Amino acid sequence: MASNRHLSRIVAFQTMYEWEFLQRNLTEDLELVEEVHVGMVPILDRNYNEFAGSIETRDFIDNLVWGVIDNQDKIDSILSPAAPEWPIEQIALVDLIIMRMGIYELLFTEEVPPKVAINEAVELAKAFGGENSSKFVNGVLGTIFRASDKYDPSEDKHLEKQKEKKEK
Numbered sequence: 001m002a003s004n005r006h007l008s009r010i011v012a013f014q015t016m017y018e019w020e021f022l023q024r025n026l027t028e029d030l031e032l033v034e035e036v037h038v039g040m041v042p043i044l045d046r047n048y049n050e051f052a053g054s055i056e057t058r059d060f061i062d063n064l065v066w067g068v069i070d071n072q073d074k075i076d077s078i079l080s081p082a083a084p085e086w087p088i089e090q091i092a093l094v095d096l097i098i099m100r101m102g103i104y105e106l107l108f109t110e111e112v113p114p115k116v117a118i119n120e121a122v123e124l125a126k127a128f129g130g131e132n133s134s135k136f137v138n139g140v141l142g143t144i145f146r147a148s149d150k151y152d153p154s155e156d157k158h159l160e161k162q163k164e165k166k167e168k
Contacts, residue, residue, distance in 0.1 A: 012064040082143045102141045
């Protein structure tokens, strides 16, 4: 199931990356823009069908893709203050899509434990991002998680170790 979810995240990532790339880069060719604006569904269908034999169900992919798309403005408003040195338009597209997915899984669903959501985003960043992408993604998502209602400092082993040192 875990590897199935990982592959599903890859399909979702590739779909959203392709969609966003086309949106950003085809604005000069009106005919192509019209085709792209028809919808993300053909991209999602094609990407899913390529891996359908290895994925049990499409539900997780659909929920992730449409959840991110439907909440993109909210997600970006959470992302911006967590990475103030990097305005949204300056973040590498790969990193941006991965962080949007991570934020969606962290804050908008209860289906995935927060540490799993962060770890999966970091693994995607290692696989598809640049040299420092995984560190950037981990730092931003960690900041967002620690500022959220889902964060329980008592679960953070690092903080526990600091407390123990102070008590000695």
